[in-house]
Amino acid sequence: MSVWRNAAIVLAVLCCTEAPRLLAAESAVKSETAAAVPAWLEAKIGGLTTAQRDFLLSDDAAGFAGTRGRLYQRLQQKSPEEIAAYVDGMMSVKQAEKFNAATDMAVVQLNTESPEFNSWKVRRPASFNPKRDPGPFSLNYYANGRGGIKTFAGAPVAVYPEDLVAGKVDVAIVGAPLDMGSYYRGQRFGPMAMRNEYGAGGIDMNTMVNPSKELNIVDYGDIAIDNMSTERTVHHVRERIAEIARTGALPFIVGGDHSLEYPNIAGLADVHGKGSFGVVHFDAHFDAGKDQPHFITHGQPVYRAVKEGHVEARNFIQVGLRGPWPGAEGFEWMRNNGMRYHTMAEVEKRGWDAVMKRALAEAREGGRKIYISFDVDVLDPAFVPGTGTPVPGGLTMREALPIVRRLCAENDLVGFEIVELDPLLDGTYRSALNANFIMHACLTGVAMRRKGITDPGFLSELTTEHLQPEAGIKGAKDGKAEKIDPDYASGRRTGNGPDQFEQR
Numbered sequence: 001m002s003v004w005r006n007a008a009i010v011l012a013v014l015c016c017t018e019a020p021r022l023l024a025a026e027s028a029v030k031s032e033t034a035a036a037v038p039a040w041l042e043a044k045i046g047g048l049t050t051a052q053r054d055f056l057l058s059d060d061a062a063g064f065a066g067t068r069g070r071l072y073q074r075l076q077q078k079s080p081e082e083i084a085a086y087v088d089g090m091m092s093v094k095q096a097e098k099f100n101a102a103t104d105m106a107v108v109q110l111n112t113e114s115p116e117f118n119s120w121k122v123r124r125p126a127s128f129n130p131k132r133d134p135g136p137f138s139l140n141y142y143a144n145g146r147g148g149i150k151t152f153a154g155a156p157v158a159v160y161p162e163d164l165v166a167g168k169v170d171v172a173i174v175g176a177p178l179d180m181g182s183y184y185r186g187q188r189f190g191p192m193a194m195r196n197e198y199g200a201g202g203i204d205m206n207t208m209v210n211p212s213k214e215l216n217i218v219d220y221g222d223i224a225i226d227n228m229s230t231e232r233t234v235h236h237v238r239e240r241i242a243e244i245a246r247t248g249a250l251p252f253i254v255g256g257d258h259s260l261e262y263p264n265i266a267g268l269a270d271v272h273g274k275g276s277f278g279v280v281h282f283d284a285h286f287d288a289g290k291d292q293p294h295f296i297t298h299g300q301p302v303y304r305a306v307k308e309g310h311v312e313a314r315n316f317i318q319v320g321l322r323g324p325w326p327g328a329e330g331f332e333w334m335r336n337n338g339m340r341y342h343t344m345a346e347v348e349k350r351g352w353d354a355v356m357k358r359a360l361a362e363a364r365e366g367g368r369k370i371y372i373s374f375d376v377d378v379l380d381p382a383f384v385p386g387t388g389t390p391v392p393g394g395l396t397m398r399e400a401l402p403i404v405r406r407l408c409a410e411n412d413l414v415g416f417e418i419v420e421l422d423p424l425l426d427g428t429y430r431s432a433l434n435a436n437f438i439m440h441a442c443l444t445g446v447a448m449r450r451k452g453i454t455d456p457g458f459l460s461e462l463t464t465e466h467l468q469p470e471a472g473i474k475g476a477k478d479g480k481a482e483k484i485d486p487d488y489a490s491g492r493r494t495g496n497g498p499d500q501f502e503q504r
C-alpha cells in the first residue's frame with residue numbers, strides 16, 4: 001500500500017536526523033484505513049495488478065474524490081477496463097507530481113563568482129564611523145522626544161552589539177523586512193509602519209507599569225534581507241538573533257513574514273540550548289506545513305524548528321487556529337507529537353477565559369523559558385485588515401492583550417516576534433497601531449517582571465477601583481453618568497506631547 005511505501009520513504013530519508021518520537025508520529029499521520037471493498041467493486045478489480053490494487057485502496061486514491069465513498073461512487077458505473085484506466089490515470093498524476101531528475105530543475109545555483117556575493121550583509125568597519133563611546137543614543141532634536149527620526153517605541157538607537165553591552169540593553173527591537181517567504185507580499189513594510197505609529201512605548205493603564213521607564217529598550221535597526229532568497233536571509237537572521245541574545249538583551253523581532261520564526265528560534269537555541277525553551281505561537285494558521293517544494297516559507301517554520309530539534313514539540317503551544325488549514329492530518333501530527341493547540345473552535349466550546357487559563361498554565365509548566373511568536377493574523381481582520389492571509393473569527397484586541405502581557409510577566413522570556421503585518425493592505429493606521437499595542441503588552445510584562453510583579457493576572461488597584469461610595473456616583477441612580485470629553489478620553493489629546501506615550 002502506498003501509505004506504507006510513503007512511511008518507508010519517510011523512514012529512509014529521515015532516519016539520521018529525526019527524533020524517534022517524531023518518526024512514530026509521521027507514520028501514524030494517515031489514519032484513514034481502507035474499509036472493506038464492496039462486493040460489486042471486488043468483482044470488477046480482479047484483473048488489476050498488485051500495484052494498481054494497492055493504489056486504488058490507498059488514501060492517495062481516495063484523495064482524488066475527497067473521500068473513499070465518493071471515489072467508489074465514481075467507479076460504480078465503470079467497466080473493469082475503465083476502472084483499470086482510471087487507476088492508471090490517478091497513478092500517473094501522482095507520479096508526475098514528483099521530482100523527476102531527468103526533466104526538472106531542482107535549483108538555480110547562486111553565482112558564487114559574483115564579487116558582490118555577500119555585499120548585502122557585510123558589517124560596516126568601525127573605522128568608517130566617527131569616534132564615539134559605545135552605547136545607545138537618542139535621535140531626537142527636542143528634549144520632549146519630538147523631532148529626529150522615528151524609532152520603535154520612541155526608543156534610542158543602538159547599532160552594534162557593543163552598543164547593547166555598553167548600554168546594558170534589556171530589549172533590542174529589530175526589524176526583519178523579509179517578505180519573500182509569503183505569496184502575498186508587503187510585510188517588508190511592517191517595521192517602517194510600526195515605527196511610524198504610536199503605541200509601543202509608554203505607560204500601561206492596566207498595570208500602571210511603564211516599560212519605557214523600567215527597561216533599557218533600543219531600536220536596533222533592521223537586519224539585512226536578501227529579498228531574492230528566503231534561504232540566504234534566514235541564515236543571516238539566525239546569526240544576528242544569536243548575536244543579540246549573546247549580549248544578554250532580549251530580541252524583539254518585527255517582521256517580515258512568518259518564515260522568520262524558524263531562524264529566530266534557531267538563533268535563540270544556538271545561545272540558550274536546543275530544547276531549552278518553549279514557544280507560544282499565536283496564529284490563525286498552524287504553520288507546520290511540510291513536504292512542500294520550498295523547505296522554508298511562512299507556512300512551514302514550526303515544522304522546521306521542531307524537526308531540527310530547536311524546540312521540542314511538547315513545549316510548543318498554538319493559540320488562535322481557525323479556517324480551513326490544517327485538516328485532520330495536521331492536528332493528528334500535533335497531537336501525536338505532544339503539541340498543545342487552542343483553536344477558535346475550542347474558544348467557542350469553553351469560552352476565551354477558560355482557554356486563556358489553560359494556555360497560560362501550559363506555558364508555565366516546567367518553569368521553562370518561553371519564546372512568543374505573534375502572527376498578527378491571529379487577530380480578527382476587523383482589527384488587522386493589513387495582513388496577507390486574514391481569517392475571520394479571530395481574537396479581539398481585548399482578548400489578545402491580557403494573554404500576551406501575562407505570558408511576558410509570568411514567564412522568563414527568551415524573545416518575542418511580531419510578524420505578517422502588511423501595511424500596504426490597510427489604508428488606515430489601525431493594523432500597525434494594534435501591532436504596536438501587542439508588542440507593548442509584552443514589553444509591559446517584561447517590565448512587570450523586572451519590578452517583581454509576577455502575580456498571575458496582576459492589575460493595578462489604582463486604575464481598576466475608584467474607591468468612591470456607590471451612592472456617590474453622580475447620575476448613577478438614573479443611569480445617566482456624567483460624560484467626559486471624548487477627545488480627552490481617547491488619549492490622543494492630552495496636551496503633553498508624544499513623550500507621554502513613547503519616551504522615557
Ligand SMILES: [Mn+2]
Pocket residue numbers: 258283284285287298375420
Ligand atoms: Mn503564521
